[in-house]
Amino acid sequence: MIGGGFTGLNAARSLARAGARVALLEARHVGFGASGRNGGHLNNGMAHGYADAKAHLGAERAHALYKAYDRSIDLIEDIVAEERINCDFRRSGKLKLASKPSHVEGMHANYELIRREVDPDTAWLDRSDLSGEVGSQAFHGGMLYRKSAMMHMGRFVTGLARAAKARGASIWHEAPVTGRARMGDGWALSTPRGTLQARTVIAATGAYSGEVPSAPLRYFRRRLISVGSFIVATRPLSGEEAVSVMPGDRTCVTSMNIGNYFRLSPDRRLIFGGRARFSATSDQRSDARSGEILRRGMEQIFPQLQGIDIDYCWGGLVDMTKDRLPRAGEADGLFYAMGYSGHGAQMSTLMGQVLADMACGKAGTNPLDGLSWPAIPAHSGKPWFLPLVGLWFGLKDRLS
Numbered sequence: 186m187i188g189g190g191f192t193g194l195n196a197a198r199s200l201a202r203a204g205a206r207v208a209l210l211e212a213r214h215v216g217f218g219a220s221g222r223n224g225g226h227l228n229n230g231m232a233h234g235y236a237d238a239k240a241h242l243g244a245e246r247a248h249a250l251y252k253a254y255d256r257s258i259d260l261i262e263d264i265v266a267e268e269r270i271n272c273d274f275r276r277s278g279k280l281k282l283a284s285k286p287s288h289v290e291g292m293h294a295n296y297e298l299i300r301r302e303v304d305p306d307t308a309w310l311d312r313s314d315l316s317g318e319v320g321s322q323a324f325h326g327g328m329l330y331r332k333s334a335m336m337h338m339g340r341f342v343t344g345l346a347r348a349a350k351a352r353g354a355s356i357w358h359e360a361p362v363t364g365r366a367r368m369g370d371g372w373a374l375s376t377p378r379g380t381l382q383a384r385t386v387i388a389a390t391g392a393y394s395g396e397v398p399s400a401p402l403r404y405f406r407r408r409l410i411s412v413g414s415f416i417v418a419t420r421p422l423s424g425e426e427a428v429s430v431m432p433g434d435r436t437c438v439t440s441m442n443i444g445n446y447f448r449l450s451p452d453r454r455l456i457f458g459g460r461a462r463f464s465a466t467s468d469q470r471s472d473a474r475s476g477e478i479l480r481r482g483m484e485q486i487f488p489q490l491q492g493i494d495i496d497y498c499w500g501g502l503v504d505m506t507k508d509r510l511p512r513a514g515e516a517d518g519l520f521y522a523m524g525y526s527g528h529g530a531q532m533s534t535l536m537g538q539v540l541a542d543m544a545c546g547k548a549g550t551n552p553l554d555g556l557s558w559p560a561i562p563a564h565s566g567k568p569w570f571l572p573l574v575g576l577w578f579g580l581k582d583r584l585s
Contacts, residue, residue: 283326418495
């Protein structure tokens with residue numbers, strides 16, 4: 186197993202529980218990547234509008250993929266209970282908010298299609314209905330996904346690691362895979378800590394697949410785009426301040442191409458994130474610059490928070506695919522699941538179970554089975570084109 190995020194850890198947990206001998210190799214520490222660097226949302230629904238997903242995938246696969254996001258949140262809830270993980274899991278519901286009047290018609294049409302075909306447990310809120318949900322005049326309507334949830338991702342990822350170890354899996358930190366070679370009917374994996382032999386190898390490295398440019402993960406480097414995602418957290422709000430900002434206490438996402446997402450934490454901090462800059466790096470300087478951009482966006486939506494103290498600012502990389510659909514299957518001698526495109530917190534745990542099924546020879550559980558994944562032209566792992574992508578999406582947001 187390569188990668189110690191939600192996907193790899195739940196695959197390790199599931200395989201160990203089934204009696205397999207499991208070793209998980211993590212380049213840094215569990216939860217170092219996107220699993221530990223997000224805003225704590227577990228949102229059902231898809232990155233695409235459902236109508237777009239139907240046009241791209243066909244009705245049957247789009248329906249199955251939508252339901253897979255629902256199943257993953259159910260699975261997380263079950264694991265939290267079964268493994269007694271204290272991570273503040275809560276079914277809060279998600280609001281997707283129309284940032285412009287011109288967005289309302291398309292969002293409402295998507296809502297009608299979703300409610301009719303795949304998720305009747307949704308609701309449409311007109312602008313007048315939003316006053317009880319979000320303390321802002323910036324939005325013009327919204328769709329409520331009632332199945333969505335939130336949790337403390339760091340506590341969940343460490344709890345999942347403890348559960349995997351308790352089931353018998355071995356977890357090796359600071360063990361990046363630097364080489365992979367055939368050995369008999371399996372593989373030899375080289376790391377700075379030594380060599381490990383495995384009959385089956387699972388790759389669950391996501392945006393960090395490109396950190397080692399050599400052969401082990403070259404297949405994925407040409408198919409994934411690593412994009413920075415950034416988040417700030419305010420000081421704890423008073424009860425009155427919290428109600429003025431988020432009276433509905435749900436997770437929220439906006440409808441812009443370069444949008445934002447936000448929620449309240451259990452200690453009443455506003456956690457506010459987004460693609461502040463189209464960058465393939467995340468370090469203290471880039472995080473700080475992005476934090477200032479996020480502060481300005483937060484204060485535009487919530488002017489009542491003008492000048493509020495920001496206690497934390499962080500960033501990390503998320504793994505995007507060209508069409509923003511995740512991928513899972515078998516390629517280059519590896520089982521894999523990645524490309525969650527900013528929606529991995531909810532989907533990745535289910536895909537860990539799917540990878541365990543695949544490794545055990547169990548078919549029929551992969552909602553992404555057979556979905557082609559061509560390499561991105563002129564892309565070798567370093568996304569030189571990201572600034573151009575940012576300019577394009579920014580232009581679309583200004584004109585839409």
